Amino acid sequence: xxxxxxxxxxxxxxxxxILGLWAVVFYFNMLREIKESVDEGxxxxxxxxxxxxxxxxxxxxxxxxxxxxxxxxEMSKREALEAKDSYLDTLLYMQDRDDEVPELEPVRxxxxxxxxxxxxYELKMINPMVEEDDLVKELFLEAIWLYxxxxxxxxxxxxxxxxxxxxxxxxxxxxxxxYRIGKSKVQPKAETQIKEFKDLQTAVKTLLxxxxxxxxxxxxxxxxxxxxxxxxxxxxxxxLELLIENGTLxxxxxxxxxxxxxxIGRMVRLNKSxxxxxxxxxxxxxxxxxVSLNEIARQAAGxxxxxxxxxxxxxxxESQDDxxxxxxxxLAITVIxxxxxxxxxxxxxxxxxxxxxxxxxIKISNTGQVESLDGQHIFDRFYKSDSSQAGTGLGLAxxxxxxxxxxxxxxxxxxxxxxxxxxxxxxx
Amino acid sequence: xxxxxxxxxIELQKTLADSLRREHFVIETAxxxxxxxxxxxxxxxxxxxxxxxxxxxxxxxxxxxxxxxGKSGNLIIISAKDSLDDKLKGLExxxxxxxxxxxxxxxxxARVKAVLRRKTLNGRNAIEFSNILLDLGERQFxxxxxxxxxxxxxxxVLNYFLLNKNRLVTKNALxxxxxxxxxxxxxxxxxxxxxxxxxxxxxxxxxxxxEIEAIYGIGYKLVEK
Numbered sequence: 001x002x003x004x005x006x007x008x009x010x011x012x013x014x015x016x017x018i019l020g021l022w023a024v025v026f027y028f029n030m031l032r033e034i035k036e037s038v039d040e041g042x043x044x045x046x047x048x049x050x051x052x053x054x055x056x057x058x059x060x061x062x063x064x065x066x067x068x069x070x071x072x073x074e075m076s077k078r079e080a081l082e083a084k085d086s087y088l089d090t091l092l093y094m095q096d097r098d099d100e101v102p103e104l105e106p107v108r109x110x111x112x113x114x115x116x117x118x119x120x121y122e123l124k125m126i127n128p129m130v131e132e133d134d135l136v137k138e139l140f141l142e143a144i145w146l147y148x149x150x151x152x153x154x155x156x157x158x159x160x161x162x163x164x165x166x167x168x169x170x171x172x173x174x175x176x177x178x179y180r181i182g183k184s185k186v187q188p189k190a191e192t193q194i195k196e197f198k199d200l201q202t203a204v205k206t207l208l209x210x211x212x213x214x215x216x217x218x219x220x221x222x223x224x225x226x227x228x229x230x231x232x233x234x235x236x237x238x239x240l241e242l243l244i245e246n247g248t249l250x251x252x253x254x255x256x257x258x259x260x261x262x263x264i265g266r267m268v269r270l271n272k273s274x275x276x277x278x279x280x281x282x283x284x285x286x287x288x289x290x291v292s293l294n295e296i297a298r299q300a301a302g303x304x305x306x307x308x309x310x311x312x313x314x315x316x317x318e319s320q321d322d323x324x325x326x327x328x329x330x331l332a333i334t335v336i337x338x339x340x341x342x343x344x345x346x347x348x349x350x351x352x353x354x355x356x357x358x359x360x361x362i363k364i365s366n367t368g369q370v371e372s373l374d375g376q377h378i379f380d381r382f383y384k385s386d387s388s389q390a391g392t393g394l395g396l397a398x399x400x401x402x403x404x405x406x407x408x409x410x411x412x413x414x415x416x417x418x419x420x421x422x423x424x425x426x427x428x
Numbered sequence: 429x430x431x432x433x434x435x436x437x438i439e440l441q442k443t444l445a446d447s448l449r450r451e452h453f454v455i456e457t458a459x460x461x462x463x464x465x466x467x468x469x470x471x472x473x474x475x476x477x478x479x480x481x482x483x484x485x486x487x488x489x490x491x492x493x494x495x496x497x498g499k500s501g502n503l504i505i506i507s508a509k510d511s512l513d514d515k516l517k518g519l520e521x522x523x524x525x526x527x528x529x530x531x532x533x534x535x536x537x538a539r540v541k542a543v544l545r546r547k548t549l550n551g552r553n554a555i556e557f558s559n560i561l562l563d564l565g566e567r568q569f570x571x572x573x574x575x576x577x578x579x580x581x582x583x584x585v586l587n588y589f590l591l592n593k594n595r596l597v598t599k600n601a602l603x604x605x606x607x608x609x610x611x612x613x614x615x616x617x618x619x620x621x622x623x624x625x626x627x628x629x630x631x632x633x634x635x636x637x638x639e640i641e642a643i644y645g646i647g648y649k650l651v652e653k
Contacts, residue, residue, distance in 0.1 A: 230508035231437050234530030238443040241533045244646060245450075245596040251644055258646030265600040268530050303607070306581050310619045 004162050011154050016147065023143040027136065035108065038127050039087055042110040045070075045125055050114050053121075060121060065092065070125040075113065080120035083113040092126065106131060168192035172201060179208075181215050182281065223278040226271050233268050237261065266392075273394035277381075280331070280401045291332045293323040293362060293425065297355050300337045304344050312349045313366075315340075320358045325425045331402045338395045339364045339421050345391075346419075354418070360426045365418040372414040379410070429453045429544060432473045434464040434490070435506070436482050444477065447533045448540065450595065461485035468494060473502070475543050477536075478523070480507040480514060488514070491521040502543050506531070532601030538591035555590045558637030558652050562590055571634040581606055582627050589640065589650035598647035624648060 001009075049070055053059045060072050075083075088109045093102040107126040114121055168190040175188035187208055192198060240261050244254055301317050308315050325332065343353040343366035351367035377383045379400035382393040403410045409424040431453045435441040438459065445455045456473075458464035461484030468476070468490065480487035487505065494503070504525040505518045515526045524543045527536065545553070554563040561570040567583060569576045578586065584606045589597060599617050628640055641649045 227508050230529040231440060234508075235437065235439045235443060237530050238440070238447065238533050241596060241598060242443060242446055244644065245533075254644040254646070258644055261598065261646060262600070306579070306623070307607070307619050310622055 003166070004158055007158060008155060011158075012151055015150055015154075019143055019147050019150075023139055027139055030135070030139075031132070034130060035087075038108045038129065039110070042087070042108065042125050042127055045127075046110060046112055046123065049123060049125070050116070053114075054116060060116070065126060069127065070123060072124075073122050075120050075122045077120050080113040080115065080122070083111070083122070085110065085112045089129070094128065105129075165194070168194065168197050169200075172197070172204075176204065181208075181211055182219075219278055219282050222274055223282065226275040226278065229267075229271050233264060233271065236264050237268065240264070270392045270394070273392045273398060276334070277394060277398055277401055280398065280405055283405065287328050287330075288326050289329060291325050291327055291329050293325055293332065293336070294319045294357055296329075296332050296336050297340075297357060297362065300333065300340050301355060303337065304340055308344050308353065311344065311347065313344050313347045313351045313353055315344070315353045316355070318354070318356045318358075320356065323357055323360060323362065323425055325406075327406055331405075335399050335402050335423070336362070336364075338399050339423075342366075342395060343368075343419075343421075352418075361422055361424045363420055363422040365415060365420040367417070368419050370417075373412065373419065375412045378412055429474045430456070430471070431475045431477065431540070432456045432458065432464075432467060432471075433477045434458045434482065434487065435477065435479045436460060437479075443533075444536065447536070451537065451540075459483075461487075461490065464490055465493065468499065469497075472499070474547065475540055476503045477540075478503055478505050480505055480509060480518070488517055488521065491518060491523060495522050502547055504539055504543060506536075532598060532604065534588070534592045534595060534597040534601040535605055537595060538588055538605065541591045555587070557590060557593060560636050560638060562587060571631075571636045574634070576630060576634045576636075578627075578630065581623060582630070585623060585627060589648070593638075593650050593652075596643055596647050596649055600647075602647070 049059070049072075053072065060074075062068060062070065062072050064071055088111065090107055090109050091104040092107050094105040094107070106129040108129050109127075110123075110125045112123050112125075114123060169192075171190040172188055175190070178184070179188055187205060189201065190197070192201075240257055243249065244257055244261075249257065297317060297319070301315050304315060340353065340355065343364050346368045347353065347366050348368060353364065353366045356363045356365075374383075379396050381397040383396075384391065384393045400410060402408075403423060407427045409426075411422050413420050413422075429452075431448055433441055433444050433448075433455060435444065435457070436459050441457050441459065445457055448455055453475075456467060456471075458467050461482045464478075464482065465485075478487045478490060482490075487507075491503065491505075503523045504527055505514075505523045506527045506529060507514060508529045518526055524546070525539050527539055545555075553565045554561055556562075559572050561573075562568075562583075563570070564587065569578050569583065569586065585602065588602065588605050599620050602620055603617070624640060631638060631640070637653050638650055639653055641651055643649050
């Protein structure tokens with residue numbers, strides 16, 4: 001849920017509660033005020049009627065509310081002395097302007113007593129009241145309107161605030177989403193004066209710094225370790241080669257030394273591959289120039305020709321379109337020759353390797369084992385589909401690393417019984 | 429032929445010297461920047477093997493000094509650093525070749541010989557041995573003056589053997605030299621065996637005075653019959 005919607009949810013619920021409570025309190029206060037003001041009016045009216053009755057005795061014979069808003073009836077002295085002014089809410093049949101027939105209307109009534117010329121009278125006065133259900137209805141509608149207006153205002157203000165206040169945050173978030181360790185050159189940064197955002201940036205920066213450091217250390221470690229191994233490996237190889245050359249060994253011993261040499265040879269290749277991989281990942285290849293992949297594919301196919309012949313594998317090169325790419329030539333050669341070499345070596349007697357260059361893509365497909373390879377892991381370091389293979393398990397990892405370096409897309413799939421590796425050299 | 433080996437790793441220095449002595453070169457060694465600089469200033473060498481990372485200073489600085497005194501020819505850089513930058517800088521400063529550690533003895537031999545041959549080149553870039561002649565310019569192989577057809581790889585293999593005559597050439601070294609650095613498939617060796625077999629047949633039927641011996645299943649040696 002977006003921050004905007006979330007805050008809107010909380011605000012709308014709490015405003016609804018506050019507004020509801022306010023409406024109830026407001027209603028009762030209003031009613032009280034109205035009654036107080038009506039009562040005051042009745043009090044004044046009372047004095048006026050008593051004064052008028054003293055001058056015009058006909059008023060004293062008014063027995064019902066038909067023509068006026070008061071009635072007067074005589075009462076005993078005892079009753080009159082006991083009587084106090086009392087205000088009541090009651091209902092009377094009345095005909096309003098908008099009513100066709102009289103109906104029950106709420107009225108405020110003042111019952112009081114007065115004395116005139118030694119006689120006692122009871123005076124009842126009424127004043128029509130607002131109808132309560134009308135008042136409630138009115139108030140309810142007003143409250144709903146107020147609520148809606150408030151909501152709209154909140155949505156509007158919220159949007160504005162989110163856009164203004166939170167802009168640095170969203171900026172920062174967007175940059176962070178696109179940030180890749182080892183790839184992005186600039187660290188995420190957004191201009192802001194807000195303390196929380198500044199703190200967030202500082203925290204993220206520290207975290208990133210740490211991650212970058214470990215990433216670089218890891219890369220450097222592989223590079224350095226491989227470097228440091230070069231000289232000892234050189235000494236071991238050369239000493240053993242000289243030892244065999246001396247010819248003083250018995251043939252059994254010489255064969256053991258030869259086996260050791262082969263194993264060292266494997267270590268050397270492994271080491272070189274790791275070094276190459278770490279160099280690619282550390283972006284130490286910067287000799288970018290325009291490279292013709294058609295030319296490189298042709299050369300690679302030529303280089304593999306004899307081995308392919310020997311293994312009874314046919315290499316077919318179909319250059320439909322010219323592909324020119326801006327990259328390091330030695331890496332271009334590595335990509336194509338690694339794929340081609342895999343295609344030739346993991347093949348079958350009488351098999352086929354097809355290299356197709358079309359639009360911006362190179363597709364290398366080959367016959368081989370019937371089952372598809374594990375497309376998920378095939379580009380992983382040290383992944384071998386068959387543990388008996390003598391390869392380093394880094395060939396495809398190197399190809400993948402180069403593709404990542406330049407933003408090329410590489411994919412593997414089975415197509416018509418052929419293992420297909422395809423690279424799209426459009427930079428993504 | 430006088431060769432100077434500038435290498436701080438004593439064991440490697442000894443091994444290289446050992447191997448090159450078998451080619452009947454006169455070998456001198458230097459283990460750090462100072463002694464190398466001194467020797468290079470005092471004497472002339474037919475070939476110098478130079479490690480770039482030296483105690484006391486960079487080998488590239490030595491190369492700089494050599495270039496100033498006009499003695500920069502015939503130098504092969506040997507480095508654990510397979511860095512394009514260093515390579516370009518080294519070659520720019522006049523080094524003839526750049527060899528990355530670890531390397532096979534046969535490879536070093538071939539590079540040293542190639543450098544020396546360029547120095548003593550008298551018009552024709554060719555190797556003569558016994559009754560055969562390998563013309564590198566024309567890419568021709570002659571036995572008793574008669575042309576013998578070799579395919580591209582066979583020619584390269586024979587060239588490599590001739591640069592290492594009477595020396596052990598391991599299958600690993602051969603594979604790397606002829607089929608490139610990145611080969612990491614073991615069944616290459618069957619292919620090498622097959623190539624050598626073909627080459628032997630051609631040498632024999634052409635009546636060449638050389639033959640390729642197998643050494644303990646690890647490699648081969650080219651010898652005069």
